[in-house]
Amino acid sequence: MPRQAVVSAVAVFAALALTWGAAAEIASQDVIFADDGSIAQSLSGQAGDAEQGARIYADKSSGNCVACHAIADRTDAEFQGTIGPALDGAGDRWAVAQLRGIVADAKQTFPESMMPSLYKTSGYVRPGDGFTGKSGTEPLPTLLSAQQIEDVVAYLATLKE
Ligand code: HEC
Numbered sequence: 001m002p003r004q005a006v007v008s009a010v011a012v013f014a015a016l017a018l019t020w021g022a023a024a025e026i027a028s029q030d031v032i033f034a035d036d037g038s039i040a041q042s043l044s045g046q047a048g049d050a051e052q053g054a055r056i057y058a059d060k061s062s063g064n065c066v067a068c069h070a071i072a073d074r075t076d077a078e079f080q081g082t083i084g085p086a087l088d089g090a091g092d093r094w095a096v097a098q099l100r101g102i103v104a105d106a107k108q109t110f111p112e113s114m115m116p117s118l119y120k121t122s123g124y125v126r127p128g129d130g131f132t133g134k135s136g137t138e139p140l141p142t143l144l145s146a147q148q149i150e151d152v153v154a155y156l157a158t159l160k161e
Pocket of ligand 1: 066113
């Protein structure tokens with residue numbers, strides 16, 4: 001194959017991969033929850049990265065799961081919460097689809113839950129926009145991105161007892 005043809009074939013493939021990547025992400029309003037609150041498909045269309053998920057879990061400015069949950073071997077976290085159950089063994093208790101549903105919108109699994117809905121943009125009251133004193137206008141950004149949800153889910157799936 002002439003070099004030019006190879007280069008353009010690569011370019012076409014890269015463009016297609018980008019389009020597929022974008023099309024594969026499920027927007028928060030299009031998420032389909034099963035009756036048990038689980039979500040069968042990856043929200044980003046990609047596999048999660050457990051190492052990244054472990055960081056998001058304890059990061060106060062993103063997941064901040066650690067504000068309410070504890071995991072025995074996370075001695076790196078300064079403070080661990082007790083509002084929610086300890087997550088040791090969460091990967092044994094729940095299938096990946098169920099973990100995804102809980103992280104995206106826990107109220108689909110636990111109707112009265114105080115756990116924040118991390119992948120939701122409308123239909124509930126959120127405090128004001130930053131410190132402007134104005135109420136937020138919908139659609140609000142999700143608290144975690146589709147890929148961040150997948151990363152956290154991949155991390156939770158590793159928590160086996
Ligand atoms: C404001 C407190 C709060 C925050 C923040 C929070 N959760 Fe929760 N979570 C709860 C509570 C409370 C429950 C228990 C279920 C219920 O609400 O009845 C729960 C339940 C869960 C469960 C099921 C528990 C089990 O093992 O049976 C998982 C998994 C979970 N949370 C993961 C997370 C992750 C991951 C994050 C961060 C992205 C997070 N939670 C952030 C309060 C919280």
